Amino acid sequence: MEYKLIKLEKIQEFINSLIATGKQVLAPKQKKEKVFFSLIHSFEEIAMDYIQTAFSAKSAVFPKCEELYTFEKNGKETILNNPQAPENDTIVFGMRPCDGAAFDYLATFFLKENPDYHFKMRYDNTIFVGLTCSSGDEFCFCSSVGISPSDTRGSDLMLTKTENGYYVEIITEKGKKLVEQFANFFEQIEQIDKTKYVANIQKRFDSSALKEKISGAFDWERWEETSLPCFGCGTCAFSCPTCTCFDIQDEANLLGGTRYRIWDTCALGIFTKHASGHNPREKQSERWRNRILHKFLYTDEQFGILSCVGCGRCIRNCPAELSIIEQVNAITEG
Amino acid sequence: MARIGVFVCHCGENISSTVDCAKVAEIASNYPGVVYSIDYKYMCSDPGQNLIKEAIQKHKLTGVVVAACSPRMHEPTFRKATAEAGLNPFLCEMANLREHCSWVHFREDSTTEKAAELVRVLVEKVKHNEELFPIKVPITKTALVIGGGIGGIQAALDIANSGHKVIMVEKNPSIGGKMAQLSETFPTLDCSQCILTPRMVEVAQHPNITLYTYAEIESVDGFIGNFKVTIRQKAKSVDHKACTGCGLCIEKCPIKKIPDEFNAGLGNRAAIYVPFPQAVPNKPVIDRNNCTYFLKGKCGLCKKVCPADAIHYEQEDELIKVDVGAIVAATGFDIKHSDFFPEYGYGKYADVIDGLQFERLASASGPTLGVLKRPSDGKEPESIVFIACAGSRDPAKGIPYCSKICCMYTAKHAMLFKHKNHHGKATVFYMDIRAGGKMYDEFVRRAIEEDDVNYIRGRVSRIYEKNGKLIVCGVDTLLNSRPVEIEADMVVLATAAIANSDSEELAQKLHISYDPYHFFSEAHPKLRPVETNTAGIMLAGACQAPKDIPDTVSQASGTAAKVVALFSQDELTREPLIAYVNNNTCVGCFLCQSVCPYLAIEKEEIRRRDGTLVKTVAKINPGLCQGCGTCVALCRSKSIDIHGYTNRQIYAEVSALFNRREYAGV
Amino acid sequence: MSDLINKTSQFFSSGIIDLFIGYKKGRLGEGKPAFFTKPDQLSELIFDENCIVNLAVYLRKPELKKYSKIGILANFGTLRALLQLAAENQITDGQYLILTVADGKVLEFANLKAIEEYVANNLPKPNPERLALLKEIESKSREERWDFWTRELSSCIRCYACRAACPLCYCEQCLVECNQPQWVGVPPTGLGNLEWHIVRAMHLAGRCISCGECEAACPMEIPLGLLTQKLNMTIISNFGQIPGTKREPDYALSTFKVDDKENFIR
């Protein structure tokens, strides 16, 4: 592994150069009370000082409204057009280690068995620049799900803020290439001990105890009681870095149209509603259960990884203040 | 898959002179789903219709678009042809190439282009058309007539004489209504009762008419052909089957000073009474509000004297349920009384009376036996002032409309007075004289010219009393607005005709609409003047608006004709272009209820097999819905749709509007 | 607070209620929705001006069907929502035990009529900050307004949290879920998003009880409550009907006056 340093005053130039060379830079940006990953046009727009963004950066590889293909009528023929890969790289700048781990999960989900054309197209073109957490809040629980606040999983480059500037770990070839392309902003540096720059994220629950209980938790009798405050807004899933559910929608007229892939969520009743009108997940408690089990059991069974990275967004964003931490603890306690 | 046929009509040269019909047909043949497309000189001609019929069968068409004239013109023609070829008639649509295209544009490319697009819009619509079948509603061939005045009587007799059953409900103890109170009628001056009472008797004796007097409408449910009506038979306290009508009870009743409604308060009656000598039925009822027995629990004289043992104090109101197919509202009107007019003394001068009181004074059967005596002292007046438009046409009084009957009856009153007192002085204050009607203007002229009635065009500002005379202060606008003062012994106000005080309540029970003055609203002011918006409920007489006797009788006969026409069929067939509800998605908010002009939206309970309630949803009563679709656009969850203009149909039309590439035949 | 807890506790012990929906302390000290099924849980029950979530939204949850009688601690928005729900045939008089706290006193509403009276006497004035914001947007040019909303609405991810949080969005099938025809574009394009927010605003026009939950629930910080607020103001000033103040239907869009005024029909 190689290590670099980018001085505080250089980081601005670096970002602006990325933009100047036509790269799409997705970085945290303030809107009212919250910080969102947004396409930025200059470094000033970036909010560097934040604990967690409201939403993850998953839209970089899984946009909320993605063209799968377009179709048009030509006489009796129908012509299909597949979308082309974006010409320029995308840089996801400043994501937290939990999000990096989430991109790792997304790559597993979309690419492991039948690689998803659209995801791959974007994923291959995206460089992930992580940022070590120097602080956390009471909703951060990455350490409870086996991720550390300085984890480099899923990142191409990993930045850690130090007194002298950002300490850069070059994790992948992709990351290395980027550094080489913009070499004049980086200084050579020896490996350092990151510990003192890294936040201490407490364990909020006992993952091994959870693992014991979760496989039998489908029939747990407290789902209804613990999920009563949930009114099914779905913000937890939309803001979740690992939620991948989507819906396919066509928009067409007599001449042609587009097939879109859009975000969806198991929190909505219509998510599982059959054409017959029957809904196997009739109640919100059943949908809530599905979400929890999906995070802590189903993907574990399918891919051997939890699909919760402990980012805490679902707790911060919940209008009814439901907490996945409290939920997991309730399950563990029985 | 849709198999649509397009038939482009030249309409001689009406369409083809500006639209290239052959090209439209050719373009249409390329529209998705169109399997047959042809143009022809006259589609509506027999050969043209045959062309359509043959194509339907040969090409197994599932939808037909006739591109010709306005559907308002020939839609029935082509739907009939479609049906004759074995295709449901509602699978035929028309594109309006003549009125909306060829006639309004010049011959240019854009005209043909528009024609082709209009065809495409209808092709896309017809793909979503569904087979529809006329709605059949069974009809109960009994009519309910509410109100036993001349309007109700005429309607009831006409219907009954056509062989149908009639139930008549009258709230007073006798039928006859306002007309029974009149002395003579304009413009012939024949005696009102002489022409009315034979009709009243006919009603009572008619085998097809069931009469409920002293009864009111409690509730009305159902719809055209199938109304369920509950009648409240008020307790008469007299068994009319046993009663012989001997009148002994009335004679012996100790309470005799009750102001007599029939005589407009100018006479008295007993607590047990028959409203007037020719009443039908001519048997008494007890006015419980004034009867000592009911007020104090003592007396019982009438029961003691009754030779037939017909007095039943314990009688209670009875609710009678009847099924009827049509309802005629003939509830008449009321008049404003003289106490409504501060400028005329708020009713404090006994000799300022209203028109109805004058009728009673002039009537041979009235309290003065036809001798005009003024109420205050019984003196025969020498000078009477008649004031027309007392309240009417006066927005300040809240009555901006014309009461219509006053001009004529005021002339009549003046004449009656002059005929009884040749030397008397009759003065009429008026705004305009509205004497439109057969022999009406002649009648007014007779009053002025032959009977020497003094007509003054102007309003009366004030009446006051001086030396036992009423001084009427007015103005003569035809003489430079000169103030005039007339000394009168009596003043007769032609007070405004108004809706009955309970008309709003009745309208709500009947689910019919009413105007701001609480007169019932007709379905259309010109073309459907006797029907209401609620199918199966019709109007007769002054409950709709002030009317004189000839107008009332004409309307009553018109209404009867509507009822009889309805009853001439066993089932009612209606176009199925009405709204319907999707029970699965309706959440039962019922905000749609008040948007329906026909009150056709009802509640329906959805239950499981075990009877437990799942939810309550809206239900469109197909008997009442007229198909405006206002509820459809209102419904948030799109749970209401309307046949013929479904959401899918209209959406398809809008989506097909502008696709220029398609026009080019790509 | 002890008065509230005592009273509620009595309702439990006397068997009047078996579920109480109220608030407990949330992460920032504000009230968060809480469900109490036993009197001993009530020590956590709170109520103050920071209890802003509209609890009426929960009444449609099928999970609540198993409770025989539910008590609800209603803030002002909840009270108005209850009236509007009654007017829309969704709840019935006496179905719920309805409490509020006013001037430190616990009020139990005998019936919906009592709520009507309470609401009528306590209707607040519109928030001046919101009015100023609305005014600011309205004072922009037509193009600037279009630009403003196009930008704001482009953030919409179509999570429908606004719908889920609204006590009056209780349709079993939302219009956006109708796909024959598809009235509202589902993909979150600028077009679909505009259509959704127009539909939402129009469906709440004359029904919105101004609790602000839609905007509070929006994870994207879109000022979408301004749309409903504007339409409500239009309705109140044009037609005089105030949603959520009557227990009987009085819906501005299913009633009319012959002399309703407009200035744009040719």
Added chain:
Amino acid sequence: MQEFEPKIVAFVCNWCTYAGADLAGTSRIKYATNVRIVRFPCTGRIDYMLILKAFQNGADGVIVSGCHPNDCHYTSGNFHARRRWIVFNELLELLGFDKRRLFFSWVSAAEGAKWANLVNEVVTEVRKLGPYTEYEKLSKINVNSIGELCNV
């Protein structure tokens, strides 16, 4: 350059404006070809979403027309429609929607000439405004965009 020909759609009620347009036809009053009429039973049936759908489908202008107040075939459909339009109009105003392209009118069955004039006026006014690209652009916003916030 060829003059811009706006695409106009008219949503009209069957009883008044549709009949009025028929009358314009029988009276042979000429007007611009740009308009396409869609027939509804009543203005009360006209869903405001259809107006938006017309713009989405390429209309440069939309006319909505029905019976004059008090003339509704169904007595009150147009009164209800008018209320909806008042509210809808306010919403469009706040949104900055280009209302110059949306026309409401009352045209009775006897007003063939009024109909023809209305169409001509609308076509002239919309021609001046040019093609309605602002609305068309909406359908591209957010497509494949990777940012969370404003993607305009």
